[in-house]
Amino acid sequence: MSANRDSAYRVMVVDDSAVIRGLLSRALEEDPEIAVVSSVANGQMAVSSIARSEVEVVVLDIEMPVMDGLTALPKLLEARPGVQVVMASTLTRKNADISLKAMRAGAADYVTKPSSSSELTSADSFKRELVAKVKALGANARRRLGPPKSAGPVRAAAVRPAPAPRQVTLRRPPMMGPRALAIGSSTGGPQALLKVLGELKGPLDIPIFITQHMPATFTTLLAEHIARVSGRPAREASEGETVMPGTIYVAPGDWHMRAEQSAGGVKLHVDQSPPENFCRPSVDPMLRSLVQIYGSRLLTVILTGMGSDGLKGCQAVVAAGGGVVAQDEASSVVWGMPGAVATNGLCYAVLPLDRIADHLKPLLARTAA
Known part of the structure; x- marks a missing residue:
């Protein structure tokens, strides 16, 4: 002891x-x-x-x-x-x-x-x-x-001072509906993902891309759990597959997931290039590739997680005119990843976990605009 x-x-x-x-x-x-x-x-x-x-x-x-x-x-x-x-x-x-x-x-x-x-x-x-x-x-x-x-x-020296409240300045929301949804998460993420995707009912004509910090085997099972709770096709991304509307793609454990526009549609690629932010898979390479395809029509959600993975990728999303939503501190297991994007002024909304799905539904209904 x-x-x-x-x-x-x-x-x-x-x-x-x-x-x-x-x-x-x-x-x-x-x-x-x-x-x-x-x-x-x-x-x-x-x-x-x-x-x-x-x-x-x-x-x-x-x-x-x-x-x-x-x-x-x-x-x-x-x-x-x-x-x-x-x-x-x-x-x-x-x-x-x-x-x-x-x-x-x-x-x-x-x-x-x-x-x-x-x-x-x-x-x-x-x-x-x-x-x-x-x-x-x-x-x-x-x-x-x-x-x-x-x-x-x-002891007085051992007392941890209460952290000062972190300031969040919100941006204006994007004007057009998204053509792709990207989600990044880490610590506490599986629970958050299953809640959001389980409540995201109704027609969905856009793909969803997920990077959750997890090892191999876990991501295979996470995709299976997501398919069950969401009622949508969900699977680990595989090399060279064509992205389909209404399908959920999970970055496989120990592999980065990226997307690329090709003559035959959007293709997925998985690779074991060096970890980013000490993570593989990492949110940043996923977002960098998606913003090249979807630009201002990419909507990104950053859920609970340690560290700041996703910060640089969200900077690219915002620079292209896309939107970023973060989970709030009170409902996060760890407000590292969502806190990083929120306190750096990248979000147009910072929401409790139980309000994220309801926020997304009307946005996803605007995808044909």
């Missing part, structure tokens, strides 16, 4: 392997802003101890004896409303599907664990991802829960 770090984010690690719990705890506590206050072996133990520990973030394994992660998740959220849960699993189709179901049930995010303790020991990129997500979600939990009451007196 971390000693006397008064303002550190309080984390519970739940995994049936004592070795993995130890490795995860050490990786987290290398950062002075994180304190692992509880480490337990199954979901039932997690539910029993969460209220006593005033936990802000739970790193929750999926496959465990006694009570697995998916069963424990709603019980943890009920026991401590506002706690942020990160699902942790090895990258299999089964675990990816469970992770997506968990996010629909209230988990904030996921991490894909290396498949063995020896791989985990040397997996620096995994450790950086885990720490970054825990800190971002810890900040979100603290906004919802307030500072832990049992942490003892907080």
Whole structure:
């Protein structure tokens, strides 16, 4: 356990392997802003101890004896409303599907664990991802829960000053209806995407392009989930396919997705050129390619996510006369990506998640204009 770090984010690690719990705890506590206050072996133990520990973030394994992660998740959220849960699993189709179901049930995010303790020991990129997500979600939990009451007196130097409200200046909305819709998202994005697309009912004569920061396997399943909730054809983009109206295209994990105008219509290309904004797939290359085709008729929505991926792409969209909508801070799991475009004056609307679909419907009805 971390000693006397008064303002550190309080984390519970739940995994049936004592070795993995130890490795995860050490990786987290290398950062002075994180304190692992509880480490337990199954979901039932997690539910029993969460209220006593005033936990802000739970790193929750999926496959465990006694009570697995998916069963424990709603019980943890009920026991401590506002706690942020990160699902942790090895990258299999089964675990990816469970992770997506968990996010629909209230988990904030996921991490894909290396498949063995020896791989985990040397997996620096995994450790950086885990720490970054825990800190971002810890900040979100603290906004919802307030500072832990049992942490003892907080040293003046350790008090985190409340961030100043970020100013947002809105642009004028575009005059014409879109001919393509592009969506970028990351942390919290699967839940947000499924909500927006599930509520976007009615005729749709334009393609939708999505870049969600996810590894392979996850994006395959995300497209399947989107198809089910939206009632529209949705799939991972594949090299050289022709874009069809009313179809949803998801950038495949570990591949950038770009579009290109050709004699036979708009074609999709996927490639493994270097990551942008530490991401592959990245929102920026998708937007850069789409704006070359659709120009002022491209509508872009930036949903919840860490970092600023999509900022440069949205600058290109606005320069071409297109429109940008961002999810607002209160409804975002992390207001990084949407906050970047909103505070840089690129948006004509900044909306709560539950209002985005209703905002899009009349715009998409104007596509024939």
